[in-house]
Amino acid sequence: MRSLILLAAAALAVLGAQPAAAVRLKEVAAVQGVRANALVGYGLVVGLDGSGDQTTQTPFTTQSMTAMLQQMGVTVPSGTSMQLKNVAAVMVTAQLPAFAQPGQAIDINVSSIGNAKSLRGGTLIATPLKGADGNVYALAQGNLIVGGAGAAANGSKVQINHLSAGRIPAGATVERTVPTPLLEGDGVQLGLQADDFATARAVADAINRAKGEGTAVALDGRSVRVRAPAAPGARIAFLADIENLNVELAQPAARVVLNARTGSVVMNDAVTLGACAVAHGSLSVTISTTPQVSQPNPFGQGQTVESAKSDIAITQQGGALIQLPAGTKLADVVKALNSLGATPMDLLAILQAMKSAGALNAEIEVI
Numbered sequence: 001m002r003s004l005i006l007l008a009a010a011a012l013a014v015l016g017a018q019p020a021a022a023v024r025l026k027e028v029a030a031v032q033g034v035r036a037n038a039l040v041g042y043g044l045v046v047g048l049d050g051s052g053d054q055t056t057q058t059p060f061t062t063q064s065m066t067a068m069l070q071q072m073g074v075t076v077p078s079g080t081s082m083q084l085k086n087v088a089a090v091m092v093t094a095q096l097p098a099f100a101q102p103g104q105a106i107d108i109n110v111s112s113i114g115n116a117k118s119l120r121g122g123t124l125i126a127t128p129l130k131g132a133d134g135n136v137y138a139l140a141q142g143n144l145i146v147g148g149a150g151a152a153a154n155g156s157k158v159q160i161n162h163l164s165a166g167r168i169p170a171g172a173t174v175e176r177t178v179p180t181p182l183l184e185g186d187g188v189q190l191g192l193q194a195d196d197f198a199t200a201r202a203v204a205d206a207i208n209r210a211k212g213e214g215t216a217v218a219l220d221g222r223s224v225r226v227r228a229p230a231a232p233g234a235r236i237a238f239l240a241d242i243e244n245l246n247v248e249l250a251q252p253a254a255r256v257v258l259n260a261r262t263g264s265v266v267m268n269d270a271v272t273l274g275a276c277a278v279a280h281g282s283l284s285v286t287i288s289t290t291p292q293v294s295q296p297n298p299f300g301q302g303q304t305v306e307s308a309k310s311d312i313a314i315t316q317q318g319g320a321l322i323q324l325p326a327g328t329k330l331a332d333v334v335k336a337l338n339s340l341g342a343t344p345m346d347l348l349a350i351l352q353a354m355k356s357a358g359a360l361n362a363e364i365e366v367i
Contacts, residue, residue, distance in 0.1 A: 022246035029190040029203055029224065031239065033181040036095040039137055039172075043127030044068065045088045045110065045119055045144065051163075052088040053114035055081075061089045061114055068125070088116035092127050092140050094172055098180055105170035108140045118163035120146040129172060140172035183232055188239070190216075190224040197221045198250035206245045211238075254362035256351060263344040265351070267362065273327040273336055276359035278350060280322075280340050324359075 044064055045052075053061040065084055066076050076082070094108040110124055122144050129138040144166035182188065192199055200218035207216035207226060216226045226242070228235045254270035290309045296302030324336040342350055354360040 022248050024243065025190075025203060025206060025245045025247050026243040028194075028199060028247060028249070029192050031182065032189045032191040032223070034098045036097050037131055037137070037178055039094045039096050039129035039131055041092040041127045041129040041140060043090055043092050043110075043140070044125050045090050045112075045116075045122035046086060046125060047121060047123045048086045048088060048116070048119065049121055050085045051117040051120070052084060052086050053112075053116050055084050058089060058114035061087060064089060088112050088119060088122065089114045090119070090124070092124065092129060092172075094129055094138060094140070096131070096137055096174065096178060098178075100174045101177055102174050104174045106138060106172050106174060108142075108168050108171040110144055110166050110168065112164040116164065118146070119144050119166050120163055122166075124168060124171070131178075135176060137176045137178070138172040138174050140168070142168040142171040144168055183235060186230065187225060187227040188235075189219075190226060192222045192224070194252075195221045196250075196252070199247075200224055202247050202249060206247045207242050210242065210245055256360070256362045256364050258348050258351065258364060258366045260348060260366055263348065265344055265347055267330065267333070269330045271330060271333055271360075271362040273324065273333045273354075274359040274361060275324065275326040276354060276357060277323045278340060278354070280342050280346065280350060 042064075044061070055062045061084060062082050065082065065087055069076055089112070090110050091113050092108055092110050094106055096106065100106065108129075110119065112119055124141055124144060126139060126141045128136040129140055131137050145168065146163055146166040147161050190203065192203070197218070197220075200221055200223070203224050204216040204218045207224075208214065214227075216224055218224050228238050251270050252268055254268065254272065256265065256267040256271060258265055290311075292307050292309055294305045294307060296304065322340060324339070325332075327333045327336055337347065337350075340347075340350065351360060352364060355362070355364050
């Protein structure tokens with residue numbers, strides 16, 4: 001794993017040595033207010049092959065089925081215990097794209113909320129999808145696609161991938177439009193993906209060079225105000241032009257991202273290292289348990305007692321004090337860190353200690 005990290009970091013170092021390439025404006029900024037909206041709904045999946053919810057443990061499935069049958073004119077006698085092995089209660093989620101119009105189709109995700117074993121082969125009954133304001137914006141229905149398979153018999157079970165969630169491409173129809181502020185006012189505001197003053201200035205300069213001085217002005221490190229034509233057609237053409245402009249980006253702030261769960265360490269090409277000395281050692285604890293049986297005398301009245309004997313051993317491996325030279329390039333930083341011989345998990349603690357000592361010139365972010 002260390003070799004893979006070394007190769008990846010070395011590749012980044014080679015790229016970082018080259019001048020920063022220009023990127024399109026659409027990769028670093030987007031028009032504020034033009035975004036997707038989350039939709040959610042509660043529904044039922046029917047037609048399962050005996051893999052639905054166990055209604056004794058999920059009473060809401062029975063209640064939902066009873067309510068749906070009543071809407072269709074079928075009355076279930078009070079106190080009836082329905083065994084709905086082919087029905088599962090699900091949550092339906094979707095993203096309503098910006099500018100979506102009534103009649104257009106969007107993809108939906110269906111996830112079980114009960115104890116259904118599998119949603120494979122099921123059909124989602126018509127489910128209204130609501131937004132944060134409580135209004136219905138789409139209606140979902142269709143046959144599920146579940147990317148998995150499984151089988152069980154006599155206590156043995158084999159399963160591939162996940163069976164409790166599925167997807168329906170184009171499974172919902174848009175019923176209501178969400179208004180966007182794109183055509184309001186005398187201009188638009190661009191929102192940057194990262195808070196960086198240099199990027200905001202670069203975006204404003206690129207627009208002013210293409211559309212004239214004073215067209216764009218950076219408001220802060222994340223927002224750029226742009227004057228745009230008032231006519232809808234002219235404004236759309238204006239935005240189409242500026243989103244393909246090339247923007248020269250400055251070098252980003254030095255940052256090291258640590259993932260404490262997986263041991264991943266990622267750093268950009270702006271990370272530098274000051275001269276320091278590091279000693280690294282490993283500590284291992286070994287616990288071995290041996291079962292023991294104590295039996296009474298042949299003519300005694302005691303009982304056989306089973307006990308366990310545990311032996312604990314602590315082993316500490318010493319680490320020599322290693323002097324790391326200052327590194328102004330990512331390749332030098334990677335070479336110095338690999339000389340420690342530490343695993344990625346150990347590297348998490350070493351980098352944090354180096355930051356506290358002032359030898360690591362970068363911001364550390366733990367995810």
